[in-house]
Amino acid sequence: MKKLWEKLRGRKIGRTGRLVLMILALYALFVLAVTLVVDGRHVRFYMTQPQEITAAYGEEFTDPGCYAVTAGRLFGEGGRRLRLSVRGEVDTSKLGSYEIEYSAHWLFQEYSTRRTVTVVDKTPPEITLEYTEGYAPSWFTGYEEEGFTALDNCDGDLTAKVEKKVLGDRIEYTVTDSSGNTASVERRPNYTVTAPVISLSGGTELQIYAGPSFADPGYSAADSLGNDLTGYVQVSGEVCPYLAGEYELNYCITNKLGETVSAVRKVTVLPAPLPETVEPDEKTIYLTFDDGPGPYTDDLLDLLQAYNVKATFFVTCLNEKYQDMVGRAADEGHSIGVHTASHNYRAIYAGEDAFFQDFNAVEEMIKEQTGAYTSLCRFPGGSSNTVSSFNPGIMTRLAKAVTDMGYQYFDWNVSSGDAGETTDTDQVAANIINGCTGRKASVVLQHDIKDYSVAAVERVINWGLSNGYTFRPLDLTSPGAHHGIAN
Numbered sequence: 001m002k003k004l005w006e007k008l009r010g011r012k013i014g015r016t017g018r019l020v021l022m023i024l025a026l027y028a029l030f031v032l033a034v035t036l037v038v039d040g041r042h043v044r045f046y047m048t049q050p051q052e053i054t055a056a057y058g059e060e061f062t063d064p065g066c067y068a069v070t071a072g073r074l075f076g077e078g079g080r081r082l083r084l085s086v087r088g089e090v091d092t093s094k095l096g097s098y099e100i101e102y103s104a105h106w107l108f109q110e111y112s113t114r115r116t117v118t119v120v121d122k123t124p125p126e127i128t129l130e131y132t133e134g135y136a137p138s139w140f141t142g143y144e145e146e147g148f149t150a151l152d153n154c155d156g157d158l159t160a161k162v163e164k165k166v167l168g169d170r171i172e173y174t175v176t177d178s179s180g181n182t183a184s185v186e187r188r189p190n191y192t193v194t195a196p197v198i199s200l201s202g203g204t205e206l207q208i209y210a211g212p213s214f215a216d217p218g219y220s221a222a223d224s225l226g227n228d229l230t231g232y233v234q235v236s237g238e239v240c241p242y243l244a245g246e247y248e249l250n251y252c253i254t255n256k257l258g259e260t261v262s263a264v265r266k267v268t269v270l271p272a273p274l275p276e277t278v279e280p281d282e283k284t285i286y287l288t289f290d291d292g293p294g295p296y297t298d299d300l301l302d303l304l305q306a307y308n309v310k311a312t313f314f315v316t317c318l319n320e321k322y323q324d325m326v327g328r329a330a331d332e333g334h335s336i337g338v339h340t341a342s343h344n345y346r347a348i349y350a351g352e353d354a355f356f357q358d359f360n361a362v363e364e365m366i367k368e369q370t371g372a373y374t375s376l377c378r379f380p381g382g383s384s385n386t387v388s389s390f391n392p393g394i395m396t397r398l399a400k401a402v403t404d405m406g407y408q409y410f411d412w413n414v415s416s417g418d419a420g421e422t423t424d425t426d427q428v429a430a431n432i433i434n435g436c437t438g439r440k441a442s443v444v445l446q447h448d449i450k451d452y453s454v455a456a457v458e459r460v461i462n463w464g465l466s467n468g469y470t471f472r473p474l475d476l477t478s479p480g481a482h483h484g485i486a487n
Contacts, residue, residue, distance in 0.1 A: 039072035043082060043104050043111035051114075057121040057154055061090045066115065068104040082106060090117045095154065095179075121179035125152035127162065129173070129187055139196050139223040140232055140255045143171070143189040152177045196223040198233060198251050198263040206265060209272040210404035212360045214241035219251055219263070229253055242356055242401040244271045272406025278477040283469045285436055286443045286478060287311040287457070288412065290339055290378065291318070293325035294449035300457060301328055307461050310473040313448070314339035314378040314410075317365050327369035335473035337376030337410070338362045348380055349388035355398055375407050375476055382411045384483030395487040410474060412445035413481040418453035419445070429456035433463050443474070443481035 049064040063086070070078040088100040096119055103112040130147035137143040150158040155177045162175045169188060176182045202217030221229040237249040247269065252262040289300070292315060304311055312335040315326055330336050340348060341361040348358050363373050379398065381387050388394050402409050414435030415421075416428045428446075436442040444460075446453045464471060472478070 039074040041070055041072040041075075041107075043068050043106050043109075044071040044077065045102060045104075045111070045113040047113075047115060052116045052118070054118045054120045054122075055090055055092050057092060057095060057119055057123070059092055061092050061117070061119075063090075063100060066102045066113070068102070068111070070106060090119065092119050095119050095121060121152075121154040121177065121181060123153050124181035124183040125150050125155070125158050125175050125177050127173050127175060127183050127185045129185060136190050136225060138225065138227045138229075139194065139259075140227070140229050140253065142256045148173055150175045150183070152181075154179065194224040195259065195261045196221045196227075196229050196253060198253065198261060200251065200263055200265050202265075204263070204265050205268075207268045207270055208241070209406065210244050210269050210401070211241050211272070212356055212363060212405065214239045214267075214269075216249070221251075221253055239267045239269065240352075241269060242352070242405050243397075244269050244404040269404070271404040274403065274406060274408065275477050277479055279479060280441050280470070280472070283439075283467075284441050285460075285464050285469045285471050286441070286474050287446065287460070287471060288314060288337075288378070288410065288444060288474065289446050289448035290314045291316055291343065292448040293322040293329075294319050295322065296451050296454045297322060297325040297329075297448045300448050300454045301325065301332060301334075303454075303458055303461075304334070305332060307458075307465075309461055309471040310334055311471070312337060312376070312410075312474040314376075315362065315366065316343060317341040317361055318343060319449075323365060323369055326366060330370040333473070335376060335475060336366055336370060336374050337378055337474070338366070338374060338407075339378050340380040341365075343380055345380060345385075345387040346390070349391050349394050351391065351394070352397060352401065355394075356401075376474055377402055377407050377409050378411070379409060382483055383409060384411065384486050386486050388487050391487075393487060395485050399485055408474075408476045408478070408480060409482075410443060410478070411481045411483045412443045413439065414442045414444040416444060416446045416453055416456070418447050418450045423450075423452050425452045425455045428453050429459040429463075432456065432460045436460075436464070436469070441479045441481075442469075443479065 045066055045068045047066050053064070055061045066084065068082040068084055069080070070082070082104040085103045086100060088098065090098045098117045098119065100115045100117060101112055103110055127148060127150045132146045135146060148159065148162060150162050152158050158175050158177060162173050165172045171187045171189065172184060173187070174182065174184045198219060198221045200219050206217065208214065219230070219233060221233050223229060232253050234252050235249060237247065239247040239249065247267040249265045249267060250262060252260055254260045289311060292313060310333050313326070313329050314337040316339050326336060338359055339362065341358045342348065348355055367373050379385065383395055383399055385395065399409065414432060417431040418428050422428060432444055436444065448454055461471065
């Protein structure tokens with residue numbers, strides 16, 4: 001219409017021409033009115049994919065496109081696609097939503113529509129399992145993780161977020177990234193390692209004689225690959241070395257999977273054999289001295305040596321500066337026996353373990369001084385003491401224990417009275433002489449830490465020798481002069 005008007009404008013036309021032109025213009029306006037109002041003509045957009053789409057993170061994005069045509073109620077769609085302009089970009093290196101705008105111009109108006117593109121992470125993380133050449137799990141520790149990594153194209157390193165589950169003979173590794181993508185892999189370790197063997201030195205059955213202590217002969221443990229597992233062995237059970245009986249020791253290893261291997265050792269503690277007591281054929285006096293050595297022991301040994309009389313010393317650890325007298329006494333043919341290290345009744349008789357801790361301390365001192373342990377002992381207070389009554393039955397148990405260990409314990413049947421009855425030398429000598437008179441075997445109790453008691457010894461020796469008595473040291477065959485045990 002515009003071109004026609006421009007063409008005619010340059011020509012001279014008459015009234016009829018102008019009328020025709022007016023009619024044509026009115027017709028054009030009518031057609032335009034019908035098109036816009038009655039037909040409702042407008043621009044219609046067509047998306048080649050849905051209006052809301054997703055794009056993969058990190059991948060190149062290509063716009064699927066859009067086209068536009070005119071459309072109306074009466075005349076339908078136009079056959080010619082309109083020219084479009086596109087605005088907006090999609091950055092697939094960043095998660096989020098982006099908009100692309102499509103615009104078209106028609107009849108002096110601009111029409112537009114939008115497409116939403118959401119960049120999402122659709123790629124699951126990648127879990128990589130590490131393998132160590134030649135690795136095999138030990139039976140004790142089971143499988144020890146060789147290592148793994150988890151990387152995600154968006155979140156980066158997710159190793160710390162990997163969840164590991166042990167499912168029987170396999171291990172499952174799972175990780176989920178921030179976009180909800182999950183990866184899972186499996187490992188099947190070599191669990192063919194056989195259980196270890198616990199080897200008991202000395203065998204599974206052991207017989208020992210009762211004694212002050214028990215030393216386990218030892219044990220070792222190794223698995224089929226030669227891994228030394230000895231340090232993981234747990235030992236339970238107890239051997240009471242001073243009490244005859246049957247005992248059991250259990251050696252166990254439990255691995256991290258809860259599996260257990262074990263070995264058992266049976267230990268039989270036998271009573272040590274003791275010779276029978278022999279009553280002396282002749283009148284015999286056994287001089288015994290408790291609680292030494294002390295400051296008067298040296299003089300006493302000189303006296304005994306002068307008369308060639310042998311005696312018995314039940315020693316303590318109370319006077320360390322005089323302990324060399326124990327070695328001298330043994331060298332000169334006297335008998336040495338255990339008395340007590342501390343002479344603390346309440347501590348000694350608190351229990352068997354406490355007693356033998358004290359007892360063994362004296363034995364070690366005796367061995368240090370003489371080169372050998374002894375087999376003779378005297379209970380502090382004697383076997384009939386009542387100072388131990390705070391621990392009912394302790395003396396009965398101890399008497400059996402020391403006998404099972406091969407010790408002969410000695411009481412006395414003649415008391416010098418030097419333990420509190422008197423401090424008079426004459427009275428001490430009289431008590432001993434009166435006590436020995438008429439006896440065939442006299443076990444005399446004295447204390448070489450008492451000077452007044454040591455001073456009485458020469459008088460007793462002279463009396464004994466003058467009256468046909470023999471002085472002897474105690475040994476395992478000597479009469480025990482046992483008192484009746486009161487506890």
